Amino acid sequence: MRVAIFGTGYVGLVTGTCLAEVGHDVFCVDIDQAKVDGLNRGVIPIYEPGLEAMVKANHAAGRLRFTTDAAQAIGHGEIVFIAVGTPPDEDGSADLQYVLAVARTIGRHIQRPTVVVGKSTVPVGTADKVKAAIAGELEARGAAIAFDVVSNPEFLKEGDAVNDCMRPDRIVIGSDNPEAVEKLRRLYAPFNRNHERIVAMDVRSAELTKYAANAMLATKISFMNEIANIAERVGADIEHVRHGIGSDPRIGWHFIYPGAGYGGSCFPKDVQALARTAHQYRYEARLLNAVEAVNDAQKGHLFELIQRHYDLGEDEGVRGKTFAVWGLAFKPNTDDMREASSRRLLAQLWEAGARVRAYDPEAGEEARRIFGERDDLIFCDSATTAVQGADALAVVTEWKQFRSPDFGQLKSALKDAVVFDGRNLYEPSEVEAAGIAYYGIGRGR
Numbered sequence: 001m002r003v004a005i006f007g008t009g010y011v012g013l014v015t016g017t018c019l020a021e022v023g024h025d026v027f028c029v030d031i032d033q034a035k036v037d038g039l040n041r042g043v044i045p046i047y048e049p050g051l052e053a054m055v056k057a058n059h060a061a062g063r064l065r066f067t068t069d070a071a072q073a074i075g076h077g078e079i080v081f082i083a084v085g086t087p088p089d090e091d092g093s094a095d096l097q098y099v100l101a102v103a104r105t106i107g108r109h110i111q112r113p114t115v116v117v118g119k120s121t122v123p124v125g126t127a128d129k130v131k132a133a134i135a136g137e138l139e140a141r142g143a144a145i146a147f148d149v150v151s152n153p154e155f156l157k158e159g160d161a162v163n164d165c166m167r168p169d170r171i172v173i174g175s176d177n178p179e180a181v182e183k184l185r186r187l188y189a190p191f192n193r194n195h196e197r198i199v200a201m202d203v204r205s206a207e208l209t210k211y212a213a214n215a216m217l218a219t220k221i222s223f224m225n226e227i228a229n230i231a232e233r234v235g236a237d238i239e240h241v242r243h244g245i246g247s248d249p250r251i252g253w254h255f256i257y258p259g260a261g262y263g264g265s266c267f268p269k270d271v272q273a274l275a276r277t278a279h280q281y282r283y284e285a286r287l288l289n290a291v292e293a294v295n296d297a298q299k300g301h302l303f304e305l306i307q308r309h310y311d312l313g314e315d316e317g318v319r320g321k322t323f324a325v326w327g328l329a330f331k332p333n334t335d336d337m338r339e340a341s342s343r344r345l346l347a348q349l350w351e352a353g354a355r356v357r358a359y360d361p362e363a364g365e366e367a368r369r370i371f372g373e374r375d376d377l378i379f380c381d382s383a384t385t386a387v388q389g390a391d392a393l394a395v396v397t398e399w400k401q402f403r404s405p406d407f408g409q410l411k412s413a414l415k416d417a418v419v420f421d422g423r424n425l426y427e428p429s430e431v432e433a434a435g436i437a438y439y440g441i442g443r444g445r
């Protein structure tokens with residue numbers, strides 16, 4: 001089928017590439033000429049395992065094209081996706097200006113009946129606004145062309161996006177028109193083999209489903225972080241507690257890892273946006289507000305542990321110290337640092353007069369862009385280099401390569417022989433056996 005996709009960010013680029021991979025004919029549109037030129041040369045603007053090879057192969061096969069020409073793309077597509085960003089406004093609600101700008105562009109250029117699909121995470125009611133924006137442009141043109149607006153939220157995870165997209169666990173389609181659902185059914189047929197993954201519903205339910213999924217996952221994390229904070233005080237070990245509850249299938253093993261807080265472009269933004277939507281409908285989402293508040297506090301928790309260790313009155317204990325920081329990305333397998341917990345820790349360390357030797361396998365370039373050149377930050381090219389000459393080590397991102405360091409070497413590298421483990425990667429007894437002081441999250445000390 002012929003598809004146009006607006007926005008070549010994570011969602012748009014991955015969706016477009018996967019649709020091309022299964023044989024559809026895809027045009028990806030972006031307003032950023034440099035990005036489009038790069039993509040046409042095979043330069044992928046994000047780090048996402050498996051994506052580059054797939055983009056190149058489909059581009060070479062002529063099934064995946066990149067353009068800034070909206071009219072051409074809309075002329076090409078019988079299905080047009082909106083996958084542009086919805087950054088948070090100052091009050092936490094999603095900023096719809098880019099989504100609605102695309103809607104107006106679609107209204108200006110469609111020539112034949114079209115299914116418009118909302119893939120961006122948008123507040124409940126946005127499909128109606130998109131519909132109105134397209135209708136307004138059609139009216140201004142004096143054109144009577146039938147179109148549908150469908151909500152088809154994306155559930156892909158950064159770092160595993162290609163896999164999530166190629167093997168979705170569900171495909172949510174929100175539409176009031178059975179014909180539009182049928183069209184998307186055909187589009188997604190290659191992803192819907194063996195068992196039924198399509199969950200069809202009305203538009204508003206589909207819009208809310210996306211927020212509910214992310215809010216539930218964020219809630220699990222904040223819940224565990226809260227229990228970890230209690231464990232720390234009562235002298236229990238959250239890792240035992242995690243094992244003790246995860247085996248209950250109603251709770252499950254996923255997303256119950258305590259840590260330095262969740263980050264990324266989705267959870268923080270979506271939890272706030274959903275609370276904001278609720279507020280607009282005169283409902284105070286107390287649980288969602290608490291999930292956000294717990295996470296915000298959790299991002300400062302590693303620094304609290306650092307302060308506790310250095311036992312200070314006035315930050316003097318941390319002042320002048322050098323901290324090796326392993327991991328800057330908000331999670332492994334990405335170079336994305338949006339809302340990353342590392343940003344809070346670094347800010348707190350600098351504020352307290354400490355210096356940082358940072359290493360991240362992928363996010364170094366992004367960190368340089370964010371922090372620029374500063375005297376109290378040295379980027380290192382390996383985890384081992386980062387700890388050389390440092391007083392202490394803080395682990396912020398759970399990259400696999402940080403999981404089993406040589407503790408003997410760590411002991412000789414770190415002047416103060418102390419590790420602050422923001423993702424509970426290590427067994428306290430093993431670290432301590434090497435003569436290193438250990439602090440984890442919720443580990444009863």
Ligand code: UGA
Binds near residue numbers: 156157214221266267
């Ligand atoms: C999240 C959802 O997991 C996807 O299903 C969703 O499609 C996506 O948002 C989206 O809305 O686009 P993502 O932001 O890529 O995906 O990241 P996650 O893998 O969910 O991780 C989020 C954060 O939670 C990371 O900072 C991670 O370190 C943290 N986390 C995760 C924990 O602290 N504990 C856990 O148990 C799991």
